[in-house]
Amino acid sequence: MVFDPEKIKNNAKKDWEGEWKKTAELVTGKGDFQLNQKKGSEHLLWKYALNIRKALLELGFDEVVLNPIQSDEEIKKQYGPEAGAIMDRVYYISTIPRPDIGLSNEKKELILKKIPDFKKFAELQDILKRYKREEIEGGEDFTEILVSELNISTSDSVYLINEVFKELTELKPEASNQTLISHATTAWFPILAKLQDKKKHPIMLFSLVWRYRREQKEDSRHLKAHLNLSLAIMDENFRIENGKKLTEAFFKKLGFKEVKFEVKPNQPTYYAPGTNFEVFVKHPKTGWLEVSEIGMYSPVSLANYKIKYPVFNSGPGLGRIVMALENIEDIRELYYSSGQELSDEQIAAGIEIDKKPDNADITRAIKKGIIEHKDSLGIVKEKVYEKYSKVYVFEPEEGKKLLGPGGMNEIYVYQGNVLGVKPGDKKYEEIIENGVKVCSFLDAISNYFAYNTEKGNKGILTVKYADTLPSINLKMDRIISRYMTDKKKEIKIAAPIFVDVEIC
Template identity: 35%
Template sequence: MKKNEIVRLAKRDFEKAWVETAKTLKKPHHDREYPRLHFKTGQSHMLYDTIAELRQAYMKLGFDETVNPVFIDEEQIYKQFGPEAPAVLDRCFYLAGLPRPDIGIGMDKIERIEGLGVEMTEDKVQGLQDVFRGYKKGDTSGDDLVLEVSAALDVANNLGLRVLERVFPELKELTPVANQTTLRSHMTSGWFMTLSSAYNKTKLPLKLFSIDRCFRREQREDASHLMTYHSASCVWMDDEVSLDVGMAVSESLLEHFGFEKFRFQPDDKKSKYYIPGTQTEVYGYHPKLREWVEVATFGMYSPIALAKYGIDKDVMNLGVGAERIAMILHNQPDVREMVYPQTYGSWKFTDRELATMLRINYYPATSHGRVLMDSILETWIKHGDADSPCEFTAFKGEFLGKDIEVVAVEPESGTKLLGPASMNSIYIHNGNIMGVPEGGDVKDEAALKAVENGVKTNIRYVDGLAANAAYKIEEMVVSGAEEVSLRTTISRSISDINLRLDEVALNYITSENKVIDVRGPTFSTLNCRITE
C-alpha cells in the first residue's frame, strides 16, 4: 500500500489503516537477517561529546552529579527572583493539559453507537458510563481509553476507536488549559529546591553539578540562541565561600578543554537571586567567529532567596552553556546548524561518497553471464574502432544449457563498430557526474578539472552496456526465446548506459544545482541467437 493510500484510508478509518500498515513489513534479504546483520560504529554528536567532557571535568574537580527538577511551580520563581519574577516568567513555558470532560450517554448517542453495528444493552450502557466516570476521575488513563471502551462494548479495538471518533466529538473538541507549572528556564530554579532538600543532610562543602536541558521562550531562535539548551551548572555550598571560588572553577573548566584565552567581567543583568556585585560573565574566544563569546555566568546566591528555603550557608553557582562550549571547540558559527544539522546544516556529500552511490544497474546473475559479459567487453574494446560495415563474434558456445552465438555488428558504412562515447569514463567532481573521453583529447574545462581533481569511478559506458547485454541474453535463454537484438544509440542519461544512482544522491545533486552529463553517441549492436 502506498503512502498516500494509507493517509486516505486513515482519514476514513484510522484503526483499519493502522492494522493495514502491518502488511508493509518486508522480509529482509538473507544477509540482513539476525544474526548476520551487524552494524558499523556510529558517529556521535559534537554537542553530547562536549557534555560528556563537561561531566568528566566537573567530576575531576570533585563535584558529585545530581538531577535537578524540571517542572517548577511559578511559586518557586517568586521565591527565588522576588520582584524580578514576572519578567522571568515571561520567558517560561507553562504546562497545560486537556481537561477531562463529563461525558453523558443519552438515547441519541446510544442510537449512533448502534448505527455503527454495536448491539447495545443496559449492561453495556452502564459499563460505558463507568469507563467515562473513571476517565473523568483519573482512574482510567487516556492511553487505555480505547481499550476500556472496547471492553465495555464487547467489540474489537478498531470498532471501539470508531465509536469514540464518531459518537463522542467532545473528546476531540477539548482545548488545553494551562496550570501554574513551568518548564525549568534556569538551572537555578532547580538548584534552590535541591539545596533545600540536601541542607543539613550532607557534610560541607557540598559540591554538586547537573547537566540538563532548560527551556526558554525566546522571541526567536538565531545563530546563538535556542529555545531549549543544555546548562552545565554547579553549586558550591559551605559555611564560607568567596567569589574567587567561582573564578577558580570557571578557569579549571576552561583549561580542561585546552582554552588559554578567557576573561571575566561583571554582568550587567544583575539577577536578584545573586548578591549584588557578584554576578560575573565568563567569555571564551571563538576562533572562527573571531570574537569573544559568553560561555558561562557565576555568582553568589542571595541570602534573601536562600533564607526562603531555610538555608543560612554561602552558595556559589556557576552556569556553563554546553552549546556555547561546543561551538568554540568545533568552530561552529551557528548553534542551530550545530545542534540540528539535519534541519539547518548544509547538505553535503563528498565526491567519494557520491561515487559509492553510483553503480551498474542490470548485471548478469550467473557465472555464465559474467563470462559472457567479459567476452563482449573484450570484443568491443579490441574492435571498437573498426571501420564499418563490420562484424565480430563476441561469444560462441554453450550458455545456460543452450548453444548460442553473440555477434557485435555495425552494418552501416562510414562509421565504427562502436560510437565515439562508448569508451568514456565516469568522473565525479564537486558533486557533478560527467562522462570523460578516456585517454583522449579532453578540451572541456569542467572535464579537465574532473580528471585532475575529481574521483574516477572506474566505470566506463561500455561496462554498463556489456553488463546489460549479458543480463538480457540470460533473460532470452531462460525465457525460451530464439534470438534477441540489442541496440544502443545516444546516451542522454545514466539509465541509457545501464547505471543507477541512489535516490538520496539524485536528490542532493538536484537540490544543489549540480549536473549529470553523460551525453554522447554510444552506437552499438549485438545479435544473439540459439544455434542448436
C-alpha cells in the same frame, strides 16, 4: 518493503479503519534485516558533555538529575520583585480538562450504528464517570479500558472517541502553574534546601539539564530549547572570588588559554549584588565568546528556602563551549545539522525577501499596478505610484506583454525542494495541496522595486529571468542552504519574467 505514503494517506482518508488493518501486513512477519557492521557516530554535543561530565566527577562533583518541571511559585521565591518579567520567558504546561460525558439516546444510536449488538451501556457510563474522576489514566490506558471492559475492538474504541464522544476531540488546553525550567537555578534551590544538613560540606553538585526559553526567534546564538551544564557549590567558606578562580581553572582545563570576567549589567535578583559575572573565552574566529554566567545566590532568595549557607552557581553553556572548541559559528549547526531532517515548513521559514522598504504601501502599489497591466501589449507605459517618486511599469517592445509568462509564479517548498509553481496549472496540484507556500514571484520583485523607490534610486530596473533565489530578491538562511546541499535537494524556479520598472 518500501511504502507508498501518498497512496496510504489517500486510502486512509476514505476508509481509515480498513487501511489501518490492511497496511499491517506491510510490517508483520520477518524481514531480511541485518545490523550495520560499522560503528555508530556520536553527536558532538554529547561527546563533549560526557567528557566534561567525566572531568567534573574527577574534580569531586556529584551528579544529580534536576526536575525540569517546577511550579511558578519557585520562580517567585527566587526572583522576588523581578519574577513577573522572568515568567514571561518560561513555557507554562497546559493540560486537557476532562469533560462530564453523558449517554444520551442520540449517542446510544450512534454506538448501535457501528456496534449493533452492543449492550454494555451501564458499564460504559461507569467508565466515563471513572474517567472524569481521574480514576482512569488518559491516552492509551483509556482506550485499553474501553476495549477490555466492553469487549469491543480497538477500531470500535476509536469510533467511540472520535464519533460518539466528540467532547473528547474538542477540548482546549488549560494552563497550569507548572513550568518548564528556563534556568537551572529554578530546580537548584529545592534540592539544595533538602541536602544542606544531610551531606558533608562542601556540597559540590552538577547536572546536565535541558532549558526551555520563549525566545522571540531562533538564530545563530539562541535556541528555544538547549542542553546546558549547571554547577552548584554550597559551603560556609565559599565566596565569589573562589568561584572565579574555580571557573577559570575549569575552562583552561578544557583547552581555553584566555578567560575573562565581566560584571553583568543587569543582574538577576536571585544573585547577590556585585557577584554576577559573564564569563568569556577567546574564540579563534569570532573573538571573545560568552560561555557561562556565574554568581553567588542572594541570601534573601536562599532564606525563602531556609538555606543558611553560601551557594555558588555556574552555568557553562555546553553548546557555546563546543562551538568554541570546534570552530562552529552557528549553534543551530551544532544541534541540528548532523543528520537532522528539516520539514518543508522549516525550510520555507528560512527563505525571506531580501530588500524591503519600510513603507509597505509602495510595494502594494507596484504589485497592484503590475497585475492590472500584466497583459497589456507593448509599447506601453503605466504610472503605478507617485508619492515619493513616480514609478512606471512598461514594456518597451512592440507586441509583447508587459509581464512575462513566469511572472505570476509562486514559490513552494515540497519534499525538501524549492519549486517555482504556476497557479492553476494541473501539473502542480499536488505541490500546491501538500507543499508549503513561501511567497509569489511578484511579492519578492515588487519589494525590490519598492526598496529602490524608497531609497531614491532613479532609472530603469529590469528583472528578466528567475534562475536563483537572489535573482528575484529572495535569500536563504545559510544553515538551510547547507542542509539542502548536503541532502541533494533542488531549487527549481527557472521562469521568464521580463518586467521593467522606471523610477523618475
